[in-house]
Amino acid sequence: MVQKENSPAPAANARERLIEAAMDIFGQYGFDIATTRMIAAAAEVNIASIPYYFSGKEGLYQAAVSHIVGLIEERLSPVVKEIGERSLKGPLFPDEALSFLEAILGTLIEYMVGSTDGPRFARIILREHLFPSSAYDIIFSRMMEPMVHGISTLIGLASGETAPRLLKLRAVAVVGQVMAFRIAREAMVRGLGMEGYSQTEVAEIKEVVLEHTRRAVGIPADFGKQGR
């Protein structure tokens, strides 16, 4: 697997390198400012590889979005799996549903707001919501739909609320709080005089969002012993 020391450098596995670089560049600049030249340069791969492997810039973009969604699925999979296994043994108790909900939101915040790569990926996701492209289908069907469905179900189980529409609205509002801190990062950074969120800030954000969520869902502070 060692590369030739000579100049041209064949750069094997160009496909993977391109996807990696594409997530980075598209995330940083957005679809239309990012150029295939930038991406090829970052991947240290020839520009012609892009139409070759992905039949164009747009194909590469879709592949990158798909990969990002995969990363998020991966992050959430432990909790999702746990919920699945627990559900086999019968319906969740409210306090269980609540702690699953908190686990999901916590993971989301840590990844989308806190980590170094998450925020860049979050930009792509959010951008697709503002200006949906052909890649939005991937985001909707593999990420937004399952997430809103899952969260509204958990809110229902935790709160006892049953109206599905109301639950969906609550779920969107709750997820929206998480996204707000990603979107408002710029304003927060200026207004609070930070330069990006540190671990402390992420912890504070998590605390506020989880507290709001518990309250919004109508769960009293002394919950946990009730409902059984």
Next chain:
Amino acid sequence: MVQKENSPAPAANARERLIEAAMDIFGQYGFDIATTRMIAAAAEVNIASIPYYFSGKEGLYQAAVSHIVGLIEERLSPVVKEIGERSLKGPLFPDEALSFLEAILGTLIEYMVGSTDGPRFARIILREHLFPSSAYDIIFSRMMEPMVHGISTLIGLASGETAPRLLKLRAVAVVGQVMAFRIAREAMVRGLGMEGYSQTEVAEIKEVVLEHTRRAVGIPADFGKQGR
């Protein structure tokens, strides 16, 4: 003020027409996809007028952003004015602060989520948060900073909370809920099978956000008679 019926059509007040069209086109397509040709065509003005009046595409964009911020200021000005006048007579009571807060959020939701032009403008605002350009200063200093400051102050007065940092985080989370419904519009529309928000949906959204806000801020349901 009547125009010549002849072909070339001089198109007076080109400046205003350009700003009007720019808000529309930039809002619909985003800065880089929107072209000066589109805007000039929509404004029924010659392309060369753009560098002439605004010294380029970017200058026109800034002018459009500034105008949008002005429109939002205008929408909120009645409440802001009322708060200012009331504040002269002494500090606000908690229930007064709450109802001002609700008025502001309600206006925001109606305009940014519900109305026909608001959502298009909201796209520009949100986009600037994801990919700040030279126009972000305008948005931050004339809109985000005052809004977060005002809302966190009102939350403080309504809830009795005093820690400024916590209040700011709460304010961002609360505003984030409003934005969530603009961002998630696409997903909501698909997931709930609507096509755009109707008046009914806007009312539901308003109800949910205001309810969450009251609860998040820690105001009991039977509030209003307390604190005096």
Next chain:
DNA sequence: GTCTATAGTCGGATAGAC
């Protein structure tokens, strides 16, 4: 102050050698 014509730049995709 508004227009036409054009210059100058750049990005994406293709052709074809290796």
Next chain:
DNA sequence: GTCTATCCGACTATAGAC
């Protein structure tokens, strides 16, 4: 499968007539 060279198209901005 990777590379070089090149083409084509599109966009912004400028020059200069009216």
